[in-house]
Amino acid sequence: MVSTTPPVRKKKRANRTFGRQKAAELYEALAQDRPDPKTELRFSNPFTLVVAVALSAQATDVGVNRATEKLFAVADTPDKMIALGEEGVAQYIKTIGLWRNKAKNVIALSRMLNETFGGEVPRSREALMQLPGVGRKTANVVLNEAFGEPTIAVDTHIFRVANRTGLAPGKTPDEVEQGLERTTPDAYRKGAHHWLILHGRYVCKARKPECWRCVISPLCKFTPKTPDPASVSGLGPKAPN
Template sequence: MNKQTRHTFYARLAELDPNPTTELNYSTPFELLTAVLLSAQATDVGVNKATKILFPVANTPAGILALGQEGLESYINTIGLYRSKAKHLLETCRMLLELHGGEVPRDRESLEALPGVGRKTANVVLNTAFGVPTIAVDTHIFRLGNRTGLAPGKDVRAVEDKLLKVTPAEFLLNAHHWLILHGRYVCKARKPECWRCVVNDVCDYRSKTMTPPPGR
């Protein structure tokens, strides 16, 4: 894509959804960090069901620690890998209390030093909780960047770096949300719904499906 095409791409997604945000339910940076930690290899819907029960009981580092391993597991055992996630979350809570006064740090280095927090999780927290113009590349965004020609790359870091370079500044803050939602609901992995895609005419994907299957 050239510069003008990329601007058109984002402008159309922005017009469709002017104020995009994460589908994880949260009300504080710590709740967001917790939800993102729990969301690895799990759906946002599944995480929201668990945190809907967990957060009214414990939504601070001290509150989570008070539950202990077994207590925390009892709230999140419907989520995949819940035992290891509970362990990581408890260790994260300890570090937040010991090193950051119980607050979620606002810098990448400190976030990535927390157990279970990688670059993608740090990017989500920085962008969604603190308004930092980062782009967290998951499987949806990786696929979208390569399939559409928006930001081709051999791995997630390459796609992230390319997106940060080519995304127009006016769209950078919300780019992560537009791309992940578009990849999740329209530009799907196996059967992209090109017939209802608002950017299908500026997309480089060669195998477009412009006619919906019967019954759609």
């Protein structure tokens, strides 16, 4: 017997992805808010940048900078880092999460730079990702910051901002990166990584985005927007009896 019940049609989800023109408006607003975006990790050369970014996994930039200030003062080249040794590196980075494994990786990547790349940090993503402790995100940061390549490294902040705003929704960092590559206009590719990460760190925060002071709030598809605490009644101090 043939069923006469009409098939159930799935509702189509609204398209939350930005077009390039709207993406350009978003980046322009971020650019006006932060004209000179750059990493907050402190480094003096491509090698110290590789080390700093590798150490920053599951750690804050502030915490990494506190540790590397003294580390880089004594070891700012692969040779000096190797001479320091794994235990020596560990003494400087014990305040950083996963410090034992990171110390091991710092020495291993220093050796590989010397043995495979002539002591120089390579300028290709594929080569960088051969280094111990260096993944795609780290490689993209180094290419962008040290060599001026228009790469976009997707960390937790960028992943959140890209999904919340609708700029480049994705279920994985790779999907978000691909979406940002498609959506981001060429004029904004160099600074995109920094604008998004800084916006996520200081405005579009994980627990509660501060929509009331967000320069891209009119373009953002996140709802409901977080209201300004100062305008919400009942949050001020109670009047005396």
